Amino acid sequence: MEGNGHSGSTAREEYEVREHDVLVIGAGGAGLRAAIAVAQKGMSVGVVTKSLLGKAHTVMAEGGIAAALGNVDPDDSWEQHFIDTMNSGKFINNWRKVEIYAKEAPAGVIELEQWGALFNRTEEGKIHQRPFGGHTYRRLAHIGDRTGLEMIRTLQEKLLTTDAEVYMETTVTKLFKDSQGRISGALAYTRESGKFILFKTKAIVMATGGWGRIYKVTSNSWEGTGDGIFLAYDAGAELVDMEMVQFHPTGMVWPPGVRGILVTEGVRGEGGILRNANGERFMERYDPQRMELSTRDVVARANYTEVQEGRGTPHGGVYLDITHLGYDEIMKRLPTMHEQFLKLADVDIAKEPMEVFPTVHYNMGGLKVEPESCATTIPGLFAAGEVAGGLHGANRLGGNSLGDLLVFGRRAGEGAAEYVGQSTHAAGAPDEEVQEEIRRVLEPLTKKPSDRDESPYLLQEELQEAMMQHANLMRDEDSLKEGLRKVLAIKERIPNVRVGGSRLFNPGWHAAQDIRYMANISEIIIRCALERKEKRGAQWRLDCDELVEEYGKINFVVKKNEKGEPVIERREIPPMPEHLAALFKKEKTKV
Amino acid sequence: MSEGDVTSRAHAPVGEEELGGTDRTIKLNIFRGDAGGGEEVEYEIPYVEGMVVLDAVLYIQAHQANDLAVRWNCKAAHCGSCSAEINGMPKLMCKTRIDEYEGKEIHVGPLQAFPLIKDLVTDVSWNYEVSKGITPFTTSEKAPFTLYEEDVERLYEPKSCIECFLCQDVCHVLRTHHKHPEYAGPRFFVRNQWLEMHPLDEANRLHDLKEKDGIGYCNITKCCTEVCPVGIHITDNSIIPLKERVAGEYYDPAKWLMRKIRGRRNGDRAAG
Ligand SMILES: Cc1cc2nc3c(=O)[nH]c(=O)nc-3n(C[C@H](O)[C@H](O)[C@H](O)COP(=O)(O)OP(=O)(O)OC[C@H]3O[C@@H](n4cnc5c(N)ncnc54)[C@H](O)[C@@H]3O)c2cc1C
Ligand code: SF4
Ligand code: SF4
Ligand code: FES
Numbered sequence: 001m002e003g004n005g006h007s008g009s010t011a012r013e014e015y016e017v018r019e020h021d022v023l024v025i026g027a028g029g030a031g032l033r034a035a036i037a038v039a040q041k042g043m044s045v046g047v048v049t050k051s052l053l054g055k056a057h058t059v060m061a062e063g064g065i066a067a068a069l070g071n072v073d074p075d076d077s078w079e080q081h082f083i084d085t086m087n088s089g090k091f092i093n094n095w096r097k098v099e100i101y102a103k104e105a106p107a108g109v110i111e112l113e114q115w116g117a118l119f120n121r122t123e124e125g126k127i128h129q130r131p132f133g134g135h136t137y138r139r140l141a142h143i144g145d146r147t148g149l150e151m152i153r154t155l156q157e158k159l160l161t162t163d164a165e166v167y168m169e170t171t172v173t174k175l176f177k178d179s180q181g182r183i184s185g186a187l188a189y190t191r192e193s194g195k196f197i198l199f200k201t202k203a204i205v206m207a208t209g210g211w212g213r214i215y216k217v218t219s220n221s222w223e224g225t226g227d228g229i230f231l232a233y234d235a236g237a238e239l240v241d242m243e244m245v246q247f248h249p250t251g252m253v254w255p256p257g258v259r260g261i262l263v264t265e266g267v268r269g270e271g272g273i274l275r276n277a278n279g280e281r282f283m284e285r286y287d288p289q290r291m292e293l294s295t296r297d298v299v300a301r302a303n304y305t306e307v308q309e310g311r312g313t314p315h316g317g318v319y320l321d322i323t324h325l326g327y328d329e330i331m332k333r334l335p336t337m338h339e340q341f342l343k344l345a346d347v348d349i350a351k352e353p354m355e356v357f358p359t360v361h362y363n364m365g366g367l368k369v370e371p372e373s374c375a376t377t378i379p380g381l382f383a384a385g386e387v388a389g390g391l392h393g394a395n396r397l398g399g400n401s402l403g404d405l406l407v408f409g410r411r412a413g414e415g416a417a418e419y420v421g422q423s424t425h426a427a428g429a430p431d432e433e434v435q436e437e438i439r440r441v442l443e444p445l446t447k448k449p450s451d452r453d454e455s456p457y458l459l460q461e462e463l464q465e466a467m468m469q470h471a472n473l474m475r476d477e478d479s480l481k482e483g484l485r486k487v488l489a490i491k492e493r494i495p496n497v498r499v500g501g502s503r504l505f506n507p508g509w510h511a512a513q514d515i516r517y518m519a520n521i522s523e524i525i526i527r528c529a530l531e532r533k534e535k536r537g538a539q540w541r542l543d544c545d546e547l548v549e550e551y552g553k554i555n556f557v558v559k560k561n562e563k564g565e566p567v568i569e570r571r572e573i574p575p576m577p578e579h580l581a582a583l584f585k586k587e588k589t590k591v
Numbered sequence: 592m593s594e595g596d597v598t599s600r601a602h603a604p605v606g607e608e609e610l611g612g613t614d615r616t617i618k619l620n621i622f623r624g625d626a627g628g629g630e631e632v633e634y635e636i637p638y639v640e641g642m643v644v645l646d647a648v649l650y651i652q653a654h655q656a657n658d659l660a661v662r663w664n665c666k667a668a669h670c671g672s673c674s675a676e677i678n679g680m681p682k683l684m685c686k687t688r689i690d691e692y693e694g695k696e697i698h699v700g701p702l703q704a705f706p707l708i709k710d711l712v713t714d715v716s717w718n719y720e721v722s723k724g725i726t727p728f729t730t731s732e733k734a735p736f737t738l739y740e741e742d743v744e745r746l747y748e749p750k751s752c753i754e755c756f757l758c759q760d761v762c763h764v765l766r767t768h769h770k771h772p773e774y775a776g777p778r779f780f781v782r783n784q785w786l787e788m789h790p791l792d793e794a795n796r797l798h799d800l801k802e803k804d805g806i807g808y809c810n811i812t813k814c815c816t817e818v819c820p821v822g823i824h825i826t827d828n829s830i831i832p833l834k835e836r837v838a839g840e841y842y843d844p845a846k847w848l849m850r851k852i853r854g855r856r857n858g859d860r861a862a863g
Contacts, residue, residue, distance in 0.1 A: 060669050216602070257642050509658070
């Protein structure tokens with residue numbers, strides 16, 4: 001019978017072997033766009049996803065795609081998009097990545113339209129663009145408040161017209177490298193049956209999204225456990241800006257079951273007003289110019305501060321009011337939000353305000369990549385989308401993720417295809433290595449019961465509580481250190497995780513894999529947060545001064561040492577070339 | 592407690608009374624089993640204010656039955672993952688409140704129109720095969736397109752499909768008569784409809800709709816419309832117009848008109 005072996009058993013497992021020129025891990029916007037790029041080069045590509053096709057985080061995106069199309073505000077330009085993104089990221093962004101992004105995002109949106117995506121229109125029949133926090137001009141291409149659905153469905157349907165092979169509900173657990181340190185394959189298991197697959201491949205595009213699930217209150221689904229970033233880190237890749245975790249200012253707070261579910265920034269884009277329990281429009285005190293449309297870090301801290309200082313709503317949030325728009329306009333521009341509040345919270349947002357509070361939403365940090373090809377520091381490993389770092393710096397602007405997926409998804413796919421085209425080495429992994437990994441993955445099912453057994457769900461919950469308490473949007477050294485102590489203690493208990501049942505679609509067994517990724521990433525985040533002793537974007541150290549100039553010149557880069565411990569290096573950011581630096585001089589004289 | 596520690600209730604652990612915990616418990620009967628067979632198992636759990644069925648199922652999974660198989664992603668009716676049958680009705684578990692069943696038993700089981708994998712999870716891969724067989728959006732025009740709200744407004748409805756496959760589950764052609772090989776099902780009529788109605792699409796899917804997708808099997812019972820969680824009027828707005836066009840091999844007059852107008856507009860552009 002399956003799953004009945006014992007710890008340390010040497011029974012050999014059968015596994016399927018599949019070979020692709022490029023393996024794309026992840027079927028969100030980034031993975032799908034990358035896979036399309038590879039298929040268009042005529043290469044064989046496999047796409048692996050933990051969920052069914054079309055269910056990744058990308059489907060949940062609501063607000064829109066930021067791209068300087070200039071359809072509504074003709075003065076918009078890639079230069080201004082560049083400036084806004086760098087300003088919001090507090091200048092620790094990779095400026096070359098931002099430049100490429102700002103220039104290529106419009107083409108990404110137009111390409112989606114070419115493939116059948118539908119956007120709301122302007123009076124002149126162009127793609128409509130809505131305002132969002134921190135964007136100087138109205139810049140977000142959107143369709144109502146379900147832009148992510150339109151995007152992922154379009155990419156998914158485009159992918160189905162290619163020869164790409166999709167492995168749904170399949171989870172990758174390890175990357176293999178050859179003796180030269182180049183990518184040579186990956187191991188995965190199918191969630192349905194628990195059978196293993198060895199992928200032989202020379203190039204992998206990592207597109208596994210973020211790790212919001214390490215926190216208790218988050219807009220992310222069960223998938224956001226940081227698998228991809230950990231697997232790449234474990235294989236030796238470098239990570240950047242890991243301390244930068246985005247708290248979205250507006251998550252639902254009530255009832256408890258919906259806590260953390262996102263209230264799109266589109267609500268503020270469409271004129272939503274934030275008030276505290278005393279009815280004050282408090283953003284006047286935090287950012288009188290931009291008010292509700294300030295950047296997310298600022299609005300999140302404002303909401304948080306109001307509650308901490310005792311001006312919160314009955315359930316510990318602040319009010320977000322869009323009633324002035326009226327029922328008809330709300331149904332046109334924010335129908336999903338209307339339905340979500342009515343169904344889940346008994347609140348009619350056309351008649352009463354919503355209660356909102358910050359929710360963990362996005363990770364600015366990620367795998368360090370070359371801006372042009374999205375190559376990581378491991379030969380053959382590429383990365384795009386939320387799992388990659390550098391674009392957003394210390395704070396992401398709304399709409400800059402969906403654009404990121406299109407621009408760098410394509411570049412990562414093309415980068416991988418080009419790499420494979422130039423390589424002649426063999427792919428694969430020795431059977432002993434495969435067997436060893438299979439044994440490790442099966443361990444929670446096969447080990448003998450003991451009185452130290454832990455539930456993967458409860459251990460995850462403990463970690464999420466610890467991160468929520470100690471690595472929240474306001475941080476200080478004592479609390480972070482306490483958090484680190486807790487995370488390290490949880491890490492030690494991971495080997496005790498044991499689950500019952502068989503390998504057949506067993507979520508407990510799946511959760512047992514995720515806790516390893518979550519705990520290690522949490523540790524890295526806290527360690528980096530301890531290092532960056534300043535207030536910059538999402539990293540807000542109560543015990544430190546405002547922006548510290550020297551920190552503005554460096555990124556924290558993390559890599560695993562021989563002992564398997566994370567080592568943090570301060571890496572200097574190269575100065576901006578003249579043509580980019582000049583933009584900010586112009587910007588200054590303009591004001 | 593240090594300054595950086597969080598005290599806001601909105602980030603604190605749920606459980607205490609003020610955070611929605613109550614003394615009440617509720618019972619759920621959940622189907623447990625696989626292709627080899629199975630039965631309902633009763634679970635009793637603490638009730639939390641505003642709870643949806645998915646909350647209850649995930650609580651059971653975390654505390655009482657770690658291997659309980661269930662799909663979910665968004666918890667907000669956006670992704671279409673958590674489809675199941677609640678008291679025999681195809682529904683999204685994340686959108687179905689426990690308090691709708693006050694005084695009634697709650698039975699949760701898997702979709703019936705697809706092969707069971709385990710517990711609440713069925714094999715829906717057939718749907719993706721059907722999707723692959725539909726002629727994609729085809730146009731010779733180059734984006735960016737000039738399209739007006741009034742041209743595309745009616746496409747918004749079919750485009751809001753979240754692929755929950757509840758309509759596929761309820762449709763008797765699939766559920767009772769198992770016509771999977773000859774019938775695409777309501778979800779894919781919805782997809783065909785926006786493609787056919789897109790003003791710039793140039794492909795013709797009418798032949799496929801009749802021969803391959805078996806639209807003739809649909810006898811307009813409207814059960815699909817009733818279960819659609821995003822409120823697509825599947826029968827009236829997708830299936831009937833497609834059926835009419837298949838029957839008469841008509842072209843959509845609005846689309847035909849659009850092409851004429853666009854042709855003229857493009858002509859103007861060329862002339863100007
Ligand atoms: C509710 C919500 C609303 C948002 N709204 C907006 C918005 O309006 N505008 C905007 O720009 N951004 C928005 N964002 C952010 C944006 O949607 C995400 O950052 C983006 O979709 C991430 O895309 P991705 O392709 O990188 O990864 P994801 O879409 O997260 O996909 C990750 C993929 O990787 C797969 N995967 C993960 N681990 C493994 C593994 N071990 N093995 C195999 N596969 C694996 C998953 O199954 C999944 O397919 C929103 C996010 C959320 C949660
Ligand atoms: S209307 Fe047609 S497609 Fe819908 S449930 Fe009835 S038979 Fe099936
Ligand atoms: S048409 Fe409605 S019921 Fe059918 S799959 Fe789409 S959203 Fe679900
Ligand atoms: S979990 Fe996404 S629809 Fe229910």
